[in-house]
Amino acid sequence: MMAGPVLASSEALPGKPFPEVTFDLVSEIFGHNLDTSEDRLQTLLLAIGMDHTTPTSPHFEEEVGIPFIVHYGPNHWVNRLASGDMSVDVLVNNALLLLFAEADIPNRDKAAYDLMKKASEQGYWPADYFVAETNLLKQLVNGPDVAIPMAPSIENSGLREVAQETMDAFSRCAEVGFAPCRYRVGFWLSNSRQTLQDGLKVLQSAIDVNLKDTRYEDKLDGALVAAAHELATRGEAIGLDSDTVNQYRQLIDQYSRSASRLLN
Template sequence: MTFKSLILSVAIWGAVVAPTVAAETDANRAKPFPEVTFDRVNAIFGDNLDTSDPRLKTLLLAIGMDHTSTSSPHKREQVGVPFIVHYGAHYWVNRLAAGDASIDVLVNNALLLLFAETEIPGREEAAYSLMTAAAGSGYWPADYFIAETDLQNHLVRDPVNIVPLSNEIDRSHLQEVAQKTMAAYNRCAELGFAPCRYRIGFWLSNSQPTLVDGLTVLQNAVNTTLRDTRYQGVLDAELVSATTALVEHGHLIGLTADMRQQYDQLLKSVLK
């Protein structure tokens, strides 16, 4: 998608929303997130933020976690729904149209496209292009989005259980896509983001030669999930699948019978 057509896709969306631009001040910048009302959020996004799409739900989680992290190099970026609503849609659309390629401009315009109440031609492609640019600037939540999109669109026959299209990948250009996807997952996994660790673990554990490595990564992902309450309700399906794998095959990575029993009890508690 060309930059011109990308701008057009965003501008189409911006044209249907009344501008609610607020003046930017140093005081506003100092706040972790600006305060916005439900009515203003609803005017832009409707009910679309309450999405059932795990990819989009996890993207919002990643953005929030990065913004509130004291160690993030992007913590001062004004990325996320509160900033979109605070300044208004036109503020972000106009900055993009003016050639501003800041991370917050790229990602916020992508969010406008992904969650807009209005149907926009080419919205997914335009959002993907914007997120690709943000990932190129080192923004790891964009890495997650790009990797997840490529995985679901090109690399698996079962997006839930992550069953790779092994034969097709080995014989085609998809090998390059797979390498790029796993590299993106690795970048956000290294920062401790559990969803990326699950993806890597499931991918590796679907192949016998890398099963042990996959189980090790899945154990790490499960432990990360249990330590951070922000993952509750977001990663339940992944937690169930990973814990099941540890109960059934954990002996391969040195888990004792007692340890596997503990994972089994965890599994039963999640399934209640």
């Protein structure tokens, strides 16, 4: 089942509320781990929150997310998984416990990935993002600073199947309208001469989504600047006129300053 589009915050309908939980209860389970500096995990939490507040999502009634983990308690979710419950909320909440809980859990990253993969197979697009981003950073590139797979290295290392799975997962969450996935797909496609035009068009759509939704504010400035640079320097491939190119150059200037302020 295809998830409904992620509405921009200015268009969003009233979503299903999260249960109210106290900071002390959250800290008791997660400590300070939710204040992670890892973009992959920050973006996962953003995706879960956006899906949960999108009434057209097929998983709208699922109780996914940190507030539900805290509200019912970790044992509730662990016991449901142990009993064989493979509901999306059970899979994802157990994965979140593995990723963020303060407790020392052996092999937590691999176990969390496996649970998220099961949720992805059930059509939960935030899990698509997590699986794809994990594949990308851990298997397909040498580091997050150059997170664009190179086709020859994929072929030579025998990772073609992983690369296809990763692109498929990014494409599913991009289709829903999640800007981080659109950036990933756009950069990936624009890295090849054969798919350059498609890639630039996806980057255009990523920037449009990014700018329209305030929930992305200050979170994707680096990706926006890089995408605008691609469009400003290679936009002739899709027929961009000089005025449009100048608009992208203005975005580069504006958001480069914004990113610099955040770092300082």
